[in-house]
Amino acid sequence: xxxxATRTLLAVRDLHVYLGQSHVLQGVTFDVPxxxxxxxxxxxxxxxxxxxxxxLGLVDRRGxxxxxxxxxxxxxxxxIVRRSVGYVPEDRDVFTGLTVAENLxxxxxxxxxxxxxxxxxxxELRERGTQRAGTLSGGQQQMVAIARALLNDNRLLLVDxxxxxxxxxxxxxxxxxxxxxxxxxxVLLVEQNLGVVRxxxxxxxxxxxxxxxxxGDAKEFLDEPDLVKRMLSVxxx
Amino acid sequence: xxxxVLLTITGFGLGAMYFxxxxxxxxxxxxxxxxxxxxxxxxxxGSYGTWWTSEHVFDGxxxxxxxxxxSALLGLVCGGVFAALVELILIRPLYTRHIEQVLVxxxxxxxxxxxxxxxxxxDPKTFVVPRWLHETTDVGGALIPNDRWVxxxxxxxxxxxxxxxxxxxxxxxxxxAGVENRAMVQALGIDVRxxxxxxxxxxxxxxxxxxxxxGVYFNVVGPEQGTSLLIFAFIVVVIGxxxxxxxxxxxxxxxxxxxxxxxxxxxxxxxxxxxVLLLGVVLLVRPRGFAGAVVGARA
Numbered sequence: 001x002x003x004x005a006t007r008t009l010l011a012v013r014d015l016h017v018y019l020g021q022s023h024v025l026q027g028v029t030f031d032v033p034x035x036x037x038x039x040x041x042x043x044x045x046x047x048x049x050x051x052x053x054x055x056l057g058l059v060d061r062r063g064x065x066x067x068x069x070x071x072x073x074x075x076x077x078x079x080i081v082r083r084s085v086g087y088v089p090e091d092r093d094v095f096t097g098l099t100v101a102e103n104l105x106x107x108x109x110x111x112x113x114x115x116x117x118x119x120x121x122x123x124e125l126r127e128r129g130t131q132r133a134g135t136l137s138g139g140q141q142q143m144v145a146i147a148r149a150l151l152n153d154n155r156l157l158l159v160d161x162x163x164x165x166x167x168x169x170x171x172x173x174x175x176x177x178x179x180x181x182x183x184x185x186x187v188l189l190v191e192q193n194l195g196v197v198r199x200x201x202x203x204x205x206x207x208x209x210x211x212x213x214x215x216g217d218a219k220e221f222l223d224e225p226d227l228v229k230r231m232l233s234v235x236x237x
Numbered sequence: 238x239x240x241x242v243l244l245t246i247t248g249f250g251l252g253a254m255y256f257x258x259x260x261x262x263x264x265x266x267x268x269x270x271x272x273x274x275x276x277x278x279x280x281x282x283g284s285y286g287t288w289w290t291s292e293h294v295f296d297g298x299x300x301x302x303x304x305x306x307x308s309a310l311l312g313l314v315c316g317g318v319f320a321a322l323v324e325l326i327l328i329r330p331l332y333t334r335h336i337e338q339v340l341v342x343x344x345x346x347x348x349x350x351x352x353x354x355x356x357x358x359x360d361p362k363t364f365v366v367p368r369w370l371h372e373t374t375d376v377g378g379a380l381i382p383n384d385r386w387v388x389x390x391x392x393x394x395x396x397x398x399x400x401x402x403x404x405x406x407x408x409x410x411x412x413x414a415g416v417e418n419r420a421m422v423q424a425l426g427i428d429v430r431x432x433x434x435x436x437x438x439x440x441x442x443x444x445x446x447x448x449x450x451x452g453v454y455f456n457v458v459g460p461e462q463g464t465s466l467l468i469f470a471f472i473v474v475v476i477g478x479x480x481x482x483x484x485x486x487x488x489x490x491x492x493x494x495x496x497x498x499x500x501x502x503x504x505x506x507x508x509x510x511x512x513v514l515l516l517g518v519v520l521l522v523r524p525r526g527f528a529g530a531v532v533g534a535r536a
Contacts, residue, residue, distance in 0.1 A: 098410070
C-alpha cells in the first residue's frame with residue numbers, strides 16, 4: 001500500500017466466498033484508504049466482481065469487512081448501502097421497464113438528492129427523463145447507472161467495469177466523470193482498461209485465483225510492463 | 238345472439254374473479270419468486286370471513302346491502318392480515334429456498350381446507366346478499382344475472398387502483414423495479430422485505446375480494462372453493478406473463494371466455510381441457526406469456 005499516511009476507510013480481512021462448489025474468494029485481505037481511487041485488477045474470473053458483491057452483502061461471505069471500523073458482514077445489503085456505500089454494477093443493471101426519471105427517483109436516499117450535479121455531468125438524462133431505460137444505448141444506460149450513485153452523498157463508491165463494452169469516445173467521457181467522482185468520494189474501481197486506471201487510480205490491488213497477489217502504488221505498478229503482463233495477461237507467465 | 242351475450246358477460250364475470258386471484262399471485266411471483274400455493278387460503282379467508290361476520294357480527298343490520306358490504310369489508314381485512322402474517326411467519330424465513338416454499342404453501346393450503354372443514358363442516362354456506370344481486374337485467378334479450386356487473390366493475394376498479402398504486406407511489410416503483418431485478422433494488426439501499434409483505438397483503442386483499450365475489454357468483458362458499466379457483470388463476474398468471482398486472486387482466490378474460498364458449502358450444506366440461514391446451518400453446522409459442530419480458534434477472 002501507499003506510504004502516504006491516510007485513514008483506512010474500508011478494511012477487508014480474510015474474505016471467503018463460495019459460489020456453489022467454487023471457492024471464489026480465498027481469504028482476500030486489503031485496505032482502501034479514504035479519498036481517491038483504488039483499482040481492483042485481475043484477469044477474468046479471479047473474483048473482482050465477487051469482491052464488490054461481497055462487500056455489499058449480495059453474496060454470502062465469511063471474514064471481516066469494516067467500514068470506518070464498523071463491521072458490515074452481519075448486515076443486509078440495504079443497511080450497508082444506507083451507510084453511504086454506492087454501487088455502480090457491472091452491466092449497468094438499470095431497470096429497463098422504468099423511465100430514466102423513475103430509475104433516478106428510485107435511487108434517492110438522501111433528503112436532498114444531487115440532481116444538479118447529475119444533470120451537470122449528464123445533461124442528456126434531463127432530456128430523456130420520460131424515456132424507458134431499456135430503450136437507451138449502452139453508454140446512456142451507463143450514465144443512468146453512474147447517476148444513480150451520484151445522487152447520494154456516498155463515503156465509498158463501488159464501481160464495477162464502468163467502461164465495459166463502450167465506444168472509445170464514451171470511455172474517455174466515463175473516465176472524466178470518474179475523475180469528478182473521485183473528488184467527491186472514495187472509489188473502489190474494478191476496471192480492465194489500464195488507460196483509465198492510469199488516469200484516475202492512485203493505488204491498485206491485484207487479485208489472482210481468489211487471493212490478493214499485489215497491492216501498491218498504481219503508477220509504479222503500471223510502469224512495470226513485465227509485472228503487469230505477468231499478473232494481468234491472459235496467458236500465464 | 239342472446240345466448241352469446243349471456244356467455245360473454247358471464248365469462249367476463251368469471252374472468253374478473255380469475256384476475257383478482259391472479260393479480261396477487263403474479264405480483265408475488267414476479268417480485269419474490271414465490272409460487273404461493275396457499276393463495277387459495279386467502280380466498281377462503283375472504284369468503285368465510287365475510288360469511289362469519291355477516292352471521293355473527295352484522296346479523297342485526299336490517300339492510301342486506303349494508304350487512305353484505307360491512308361483512309365483505311371485514312372479510313377483506315381478514316384476507317390482507319392473514320396474507321401478511323403468512324409472509325412474515327412462513328415465507329420470510331424461506332426466501333431463496335424454493336422447494337421448501339412450495340412445500341410450506343402447499344401444506345398450508347391443505348391444512349387450511351381441513352381446518353375450515355373441521356370448524357364449519359363440509360357443507361357450503363350461503364351469504365346474505367342484496368336481493369338485486371339475484372335478479373337479472375335484460376341485455377339484447379339475454380337475462381344477465383346482476384352479480385356479474387358487480388364482479389366486472391369490482392375487478393375493473395381493482396385493476397385501476399393497482400395500476401395507480403404501481404405507477405404513482407414509491408412502493409409501486411419499488412415493486413416494479415423489484416420484479417425486474419430484486420438484488421439491484423436492495424443495492425440502492427431499499428429494504429425490499431417491506432415491499433414483500435405489502436405485496437402479500439395486497440394479494441391477500443385481492444384474493445379475499447375474489448372470495449367474496451365467488452360466494453355471490455356460485456351462491457355459496459365452501460372449503461374447497463379457493464383451491465378450484467386457484468388452479469385456473471395459476472394458468473392465467475402463466476399465460477398473462479409473470480409479474481404483469483395488465484397481462485393477467487387480458488389472460489383472465491381469454492381463459493374465462495374460452496371456458497364459457499367451449500363448454501356451451503362444444504361440450505360441457507371440455508372448456509377446462511381447452512384452457513390447459515391453450516396454456517401449452519402459449520408456453521410453446523411465447524414462454525413468457527402475453528406480457529413477456531417483465532420478469533428479468535432476479536437474484
